[in-house]
Amino acid sequence: MRERAELAGRPMFEAFPSASGSESHKSLSRSLERVLATGEPDEIALIRYDISGSGGAMEERYWSATHTPLTDERGNVLYILQHTVDVTELHSLRRLRDEVGVVQRAQAVQARNVDLAEETNRLRTLFGQAPGFVAVLEGPEHRFLMANDAYRSLVGGRDVVGKRVSEALPEVVRQGFVELLDSVAKSRTAYVGSREKVQLTSTELGENDERFLDFVYQPIVDDAGEVSGIFVQGHDVTEQVHSEERQELMINELNHRVKNTLAIVQGLAMQSFRQVEGSETARATFSARLHALAAAHTKLTSGSWKAASLRDIVRGSIEATAGLDASRVVLAGPKVPLPPQISVSLAMIVHELSTNAIKYGALSVPEGRVDMTWTIEPQASYRRLNIVWAETGGPPIDRPERGGFGLRLIESGLSSHLPSAAMVDFRAEGLRCTIEATLWQDDT
């Protein structure tokens, strides 16, 4: 027994000394530090803490302790109330199995608590600093249990923890996000949103902020198999979406300018050669070639100048040239993406082949037809493209003595800088054109 005067006003570890660095000292000081740091009560299920006995000698004693903070109105910890129970007797009556069990259990619980507290802190730090936004919603009302730094910054620094989604972020309700959460909870199926637009209202300015998000709503299923909450995780992809929109706008503008320029070139040609006697056929040929070029351009633009599909390019060119007769050209081949320059070359070649077929070949008579087939052979570092244009049912045609522009264009192949070869064979059953080209993996 100690007198009040012996203890009052003295530091804890002076009144009740323990070796600095000992388990007793560490355990007690950590508990007190936790109370100061969190403002929350802290328990030590079991602690060995020796005190000086009546004779002044240290006695081995075991305790169970609770530390409760006493705070002012602003929540600052002023005092810590220590409540201890001396469990030394329990601890010393080891021979009695029950009690031994209690003590061991208490020891085990304490050890586990220390591990869990460390693990929880580690996870909380990880969660808080995760680069994407993360939040955990609880219950059917979707109440925020946790939200990390990125999430808070996404919603304009608003304090969301403890609030319902509809209360913390009222503007998202009419955008359907609460309904979406309801359906995720109900269906127990995750929802994956890609580039979804959300309007967030910044609290300070009251302004709407439009963001694009990639996110997942993942239902959290408890041991009983019930949905207890929803895990929200995602990334803000607004900058990416905006830069793609800007690029699309520029490509669209570029296409418009090019098309307008082609239309002007067409106008110039028509005006220039209009008065030239007998130029009608030449003007029509020129106009048709210009259209084939423009059609290939349109296909490339719709694919943002990335790879265009071989079938689309061929189909577009044939339709622009042959109109209703286009259905007599039968296409067969796998899906092949083509780089822009090859696409334009192919469109022009197919235009010349179609024009020739309409004028002299298979499409000049009702019973003729064209089979256009292609194959692709993968090699180690490139792919070999083979295209065959085979006319049947038309009148036989001879190779002209001097090849015109059309034939020269066809036989120049698909590319001047990639290995490519084209051959036109004027057979009795109809014209046959074979085109070979090398497509590098990088081209598509």
Add this chain to the structure above:
Amino acid sequence: MSVADLTILVLEDEPIIAFALEDVLIDAGALPQFASSLAKAEALISRSLPDAAILDVNVHGEKSYGVARILRKQGVPFIFATGYGASAHEADLADIPTVNKPYDLTAIEHALTAARNGT
């Protein structure tokens, strides 16, 4: 729809394209009327309604949708001509047939047929 004997309003701000289109339409027997601005097109329409119209979408940086809505109200079949492709029109005009520049008489006649059947 053949353009022969029809008065056709052409709204186009690029003179060379307009000249070429004029020749094509005259050769096909049509009576083209030219407007190089939105205001001129509206003035022509208020004077007398054309039988059909071909509207460039982007006229001196402005869209010709106002003129389009006047024509639609009056029941005049019309088409858009553009370098942008059909995807860019405003919602209520999304179904208007559109020819891509550079265009030819066949494309124009096809589109006008679709426009007449649509109105």
